[in-house]
Amino acid sequence: MSPVTIVTGGSRGIGAAAVRRLAADGHAVCLSFRENVEAAEKIVREVVDAGGRCIAVRADVSREDDTEVLFRTAREELGQITGLVANAGVTSPMAPLADQPVSQLRYLVEVNVLGALLSARRAIQSMSTARGGNGGSIVLISSSSTIHGGPGEYVHYSASKGAVDVMTVGLAKEVAKEGIRVNAVAPGMVDTEIHALSGDPERAWKAAGRIPLGRPGDPAEIADAIAWLMSDQASYTSGAILRVAGGI
Template sequence: MSRPRTTDQQHVTVVTGGSRGIGAATAVRLARAGHRVGIGYARDEEAAARTVEAVREAGSEAVAVRMDTSVDAEVDALFDTVRDRLGPVTGLVNNAAVSGPLGRFTETSTEVMRRVVDVNVTGALLCARRALREMSTAYGGRGGAIVNISSCAATLGSPGEYVHYAASKAAVDAMTVGLAKEFGPEGVRINSVQPGSVLTDMHAAMGDPDRAWKKAEITPARRPGEPEEIADAVAWLLSDEASYASGAVLRISGGL
């Protein structure tokens, strides 16, 4: 029996947190694979514009929308814009996330905890819900795929750094498994990628610009990952080559 193919369908993929780091690398990698890309970003308009230009240089089309994934109306605005400008949505990369500053759990403010849960968990759920309404055959869609960006923190716990963030990413993995089982019969595959320590500016935002290299000391590969290495895994999970992959949690961590 031949496996299902969707190569006759134009790929239109939404990437949240797509202005920098893993999100930007993923947008460009998907463009090289023929995806049109809708980029959701929180604040940095110039960075989002650079990603849009990089997607176009890679030979595809892109649109960027400023939005907060934890606000359902703004999630709808992102998907509406992408659908109107680029075509029916066939994929989602749930990448937007925040961590707050590094520190002991007992010193982490309630405000930081709530913001992390709002963006990393509620935001991912809201984006997945809207994407599923676009793609599920039960809603008139043609199927598609979602990749949730988790973290090795989901299983390592990140003591002394950001346990609240680790907990939010464990929720993302649980969501991945549940949605894969619920929506697989409706033509949508849902998977998760768990990056290890990756060279992005998120470490500086947490308060330790050198953190990725410090983590390299306990990583079997003895180096941090590059955003492009995570993007390659995401692109594979969205591709026809991964047509039987659903409910998987793929660790890309240099052996960590």
Template sequence: MTDSGTPRAAVRAGRRVTVVTGGGRGIGAAVALRLARAGHDVALAYERDAEAAGGVAARVRALGRAALAVRADVAVEAEVEGLFDAVRAELGPPTGLVNNAGVTGPLGRFTETSPAVMRRVVEVNVLGALWCARRAAREMSARHGGAGGAIVNISSAAATLGSPGEYVHYAATKAALDALTTGLAKELAAEGVRVNSVQPGMTVTDMHARMGDPERPWRDPGRVPLGRPGEPEEIAGAVAWLLSGEASYTTGAVLRVAGGL
């Protein structure tokens, strides 16, 4: 049985199983719920907040889908392997991955950002995405016996804006995700796996508080052509489309959802 009480054989038969990293809050939580409404079973990876991830998993189950919450630091390859092993055992082979887990560290100028913060940001945002994409590709690629699938990397408008004075190091990691998207899309296209990227702009999540400026989304609204920050659900809609059959001819795309930034 799965932790949702559904027999494993029934869960596996013809189901879409999507792994969402950083799925306990913000954009990740919105993505998980949007995918559940679209018929996906969802595995949520979280690092610290088990209560938040468990709450999202409960909401997924309330929508009639199976859910699994797994503690995993995506920067640690062994924990990523354990995450995917748990997903395969409880929900079945994954058919989708949303590489959403990410950190920024405190806001500040590049020269005042500590090496420890830079290292952690690179390890989570870049290495974590690489470890997850690698295992997901092995699960889904026809070359490895998989039935195909899709990967969506959550990048950022910072990848092209650069974010001077705030988090240049973070922007650099998001540019790396877009490069991963381009290369992996070409490498896996013939093996039945599509790879795309979504670039959110200023979005209302608690990440801003963790950066040290909880009011940041509402400060200087004129810099966003639409005049407001985005909501996590608006990002989730783009992700759900890229994982759907309607995007069957879309791979290697970098979709900007940033209010005109």
């Protein structure tokens, strides 16, 4: 049987690249999206046209009921869930913390932290051998910004990804005996549309001079790291935070 993997936030950027790569590796993939139906349907068509199995479910991962619908639909349409890539996340317009609206801080924490917790919680309920599952793998998406903190731009975002790092280490220990591996990928500056949503479409390339390898990453390069952590080749890897950041 092929692995069945849920990728949250799978309609664009790193999430979409992960969907493509995992499908190419033989995973049946359920991607979640929040708003862009057209983008989600495009990724599904790409995978299906290439001979894979893929569905899309509209879900806000910060909501428990949406998360339940996501996992239930994946189980009903694709089979027993064996993997989760908790990729869904948001940023905000770049600004010092003192200038960030409280509503924006709350929204970011709800999606980046609560959303990851709810997704991982539901995945464990599905995959844990102690709960009738077959085991599996969880990959959380962190950020290399936890190293430098994002001063002047993204302190709140970096803090939310620091929470993801702690979650990775703790959960890896908590569910190791239940057949589940938990790891994280911490991308550096990656050339995706998220920078435009934050107000600076050219930000990734403007930062190239600060990156030892001299360029931002491509989403496919992050997807390669995700795919390895999801694979049997990483069978002895759990609790790891793999930084894919061009040398930072």
